[in-house]
Amino acid sequence: xxxVTQMEGPVTLSEEAFLTINCTYTATGYPSLFWYVxxxxxxxxxxxxxxxxxxxxxxxxxxxxxxxxxxxxxLEKGSVQVSDSAVYFCALTHGSGNTxxxxxxxxxxxxxxx
Amino acid sequence: EAxxxxxxxxxxxxxxxxxxxxxxxxxxHEYMSWYRQDPGLGLRQIYYSMNVEVTDKGDxxxxxxxxxxxxxxxxxxxxxxxxxxxxxxxxxxxxxxxYEQFFGPGTRLTVL
Numbered sequence: 651x652x653x654v655t656q657m658e659g660p661v662t663l664s665e666e667a668f669l670t671i672n673c674t675y676t677a678t679g680y681p682s683l684f685w686y687v688x689x690x691x692x693x694x695x696x697x698x699x700x701x702x703x704x705x706x707x708x709x710x711x712x713x714x715x716x717x718x719x720x721x722x723x724x725l726e727k728g729s730v731q732v733s734d735s736a737v738y739f740c741a742l743t744h745g746s747g748n749t750x751x752x753x754x755x756x757x758x759x760x761x762x763x764x
Numbered sequence: 765e766a767x768x769x770x771x772x773x774x775x776x777x778x779x780x781x782x783x784x785x786x787x788x789x790x791x792x793h794e795y796m797s798w799y800r801q802d803p804g805l806g807l808r809q810i811y812y813s814m815n816v817e818v819t820d821k822g823d824x825x826x827x828x829x830x831x832x833x834x835x836x837x838x839x840x841x842x843x844x845x846x847x848x849x850x851x852x853x854x855x856x857x858x859x860x861x862x863y864e865q866f867f868g869p870g871t872r873l874t875v876l
Contacts, residue, residue: 654806684864693768693854693867694807739806743861750795750814750861751822754806 652677656740656755663730663762671725671758673714673740681742683707683716683723684752688737697725697738730762766791768868770855776874777845785840785871787855795858796838797865800824800851807854813838814861845875 657672675681682701686694698707703718712727723740740755768789777783789796797812799822809822813832827849829841838857842849852872856865
């Protein structure tokens with residue numbers, strides 16, 4: 651079946667460090683891929699998305715590229731800030747017969763220290 | 765302000781006592797959905813609705829009911845809650861199922 655696998659956390663970085671959170675997926679058809687972020691005590695917010703192969707999603711300095719050949723959608727940021735501390739979820743939706751269901755990875759906690 | 769609201773935000777209850785968690789959106793979205801979030805499992809879909817009076821099961825529907833009588837509201841009903849339904853619940857909405865989903869702030873439910 652369809653699934654998403656993220657690297658386990660927590661990930662602890664110093665401010666201004668480079669961030670990579672790995673995400674790989676298994677899916678039939680042509681899924682859309684998303685990164686959601688959950689700040690402490692809040693709901694999920696869409697961070698970025700990509701709807702077809704080789705698309706690059708970007709927002710707030712974060713980037714991720716839809717790589718169909720490696721079935722990956724790794725999240726990167728060149729210089730993290732303390733305010734980026736949150737839980738990050740990789741997710742996909744089915745490309746065809748779409749019921750809107752988002753399939754999430756287990757989430758990766760990022761802690762950024764000053 | 766465009767938003768998805770949920771009530772209550774926190775709830776502690778006892779086994780078997782019926783409860784309803786409300787969800788409302790003001791974006792005229794057709795699609796609405798409920799998820800539960802559990803440690804190490806990410807979020808899993810409970811039920812979804814493509815439009816008024818159209819609902820269907822997600823991955824973990826057992827023990828839950830929903831209704832969609834109006835476009836803006838999508839309540840989640842636990843007729844006889846059990847401790848394994850202790851979780852963090854999120855409501856989400858979207859223009860249609862194919863578009864990005866907007867999430868509510870979450871409801872933390874504890875069933876004793």
